[in-house]
Amino acid sequence: MPELKRILHVEDDPSIQAVARVALEAVGGFQVLSCCCGQDALDQVQGFAPDFILLDVMMPGMDGPQTLEKLRQLVDIGQIPVAFMTAKVQPSEIEHYRSLGARDVIIKPFDPMQLATQIRAIWSQAHG
């Protein structure tokens, strides 16, 4: 299984951005690039070359699913797993996000101590 190192995190809320960065860098030992919106992610994704993409669903302007749609044209999401983050928890919605190409959905609010573990689990499933 390839090693998971670089994570691209797209999130418009600065508080969540900061806590996720701590959770992924300090707890998980990953390298994180935070983007504040979909366009920012599209501009940086090729330069950063992430192993994993974490996408907030509800963002002003381009939302998570729209961003994913555009990301697919730039990178191979078969190789770079994408997970959505959202506060909504209906099973039908999770199915819907999967159908868009996401590997899984991380439910907000998340536990900062557990986030890295959750992402590793998604990673190993994607590459298992």
Next chain:
Amino acid sequence: MDKRQQQLADLQQHLQLLGEQFAQRLREELPQLADKAAQLQLAADPSEQLQHLGELREQLHKLAGSAGTFGFAELGQRARELELQTQQWLSSLQLQQQGLQAFVQELQQLASSHEQPATANPVAPTSSGLSKAPRSESAYRIYILEDQAKVGETIRLTLNTFGYQARHFLTTAELDTALAEQLPDALIVDVNLGNSQQTGLDYAEALQKRLEEPLPLLVITTQNDFHTQLQAARIGAMGFFSKPVDVAKLESRLERCFAQQNGEPYRVLIVDDDRDLSSRYSLVLRGADMLVEVVNDPQQLFEAMGRFNPEVLLLDVNMPDCSGPELAQMVRFNDDWLRVPIIYLSAETDIARQMSALIKAGDDFVTKPISDNSLIATVFARAQRARLLSTALARDSLTGLLKHADIKEQVVIEQERAQRNGKPASVVMLDIDHFKQVNDSHGHAIGDNVIRALANLLRQRLRRIDSLGRYGGEEFMAVLPDCSGEQALRIIDEIRQQFSAIRFAGEHSEFSVSLSAGIACAQGQSPDALMEQADRALYLAKHSGRNQVRLAS
């Protein structure tokens, strides 16, 4: 501390900092959110309303997703419910005025409940000293439901002299209106409401069910029977008082309710060689606002206990080098730690073996796998009890103030501090006038109420940095750092006036009591000399006719 523990501690600190920043953001954003909701009510046309609603939904959604991550789980939950409400309005395109009213109130309440930082910060000394009433801005709001005007007014006035913000209502309808505007911090209800069919308890029961979190409730009644008390207990009453109500006792109970709510977080020490499990427990307990420290190596336990001073000890039963019960016995060798409850964490379900562990030392068992809730509940219950006991032992049992030796110790500390930083400090000696007559004509129980009332009044009116002690029978001493003699004179004289306005319920009639006080200000004299000056000023006050405050010249 090994490297890993250090990293974990740094991380926790970092997360805590982020949590504080988030709390700061809440204090700014929640009022804005409440304002936006209020605008909804004023919005003239439907398209404007829809736009506001859409924005509100977006912000509530964010809050619902983020608050829990920073330890504000309940706020997140409520934001989620409000988000669903906006969602429903948006999809039905129908706004009900009544629902909207409740919605706006809920948001306003959320905003006001997050006005203060989540962790209690000790009040910093201020140069303005005692010139303003310490509590006035954050006075607790108390609502009183009492159909007898005179009784209700007496309670209201007395509570106000204690620094509360009390309001009195004659009917449930009046109370309903007030509740719709703003919830109080505590509610006092009379059981019998004149000729109304519904009793005060029925009313309170229905009210508590409507509320997200029940209000602290005190019950007053002429019906002192078992059945009424049972109903009161069932709806969560924290106090039950027979008429005629002794307001000082009532106040003392309120004081206790709020002290429980605002206490410092409980300190818990976990000893478990399993790092993953112990950090899991730690996270769960921290989530319940406790301070937690973890020791993975039993040999470090005593060093950690000395430094961290835990209120509860969680011990794993099976560890490689020594067992939990062995450790517990060693803890019990030290008298200083006798008060610390010990809870075993164990996969042991064999009752007999659990019993034998408990007989050696230890107080309780939680069996692995432990659900988060049962861990929190067990630790919380033990910590609460331990703290109550410990406070009871360290403090004067009647008043909850410092004892004689401890308050004298405070005089020494503050006198030294005043000398160091060149700021004034005042020492106050107070004595209740003609206290013997109170005891003789009304009995010792009522005399005790008078003493307790003065203790509570002093506690309410003085700042947190001030120290207060019961010096002798009816004699009190207070040490006021960073406070000149003139400032002290002003505040103590205010307290004197308020104290003499309190009406006590006597054996056959109501009565009131006065106090005398003497004040001395630290100016380089020794602590003993300082206390003696204050005592002489008190003597002078007594001999000039009592009911007055004197400043030593």
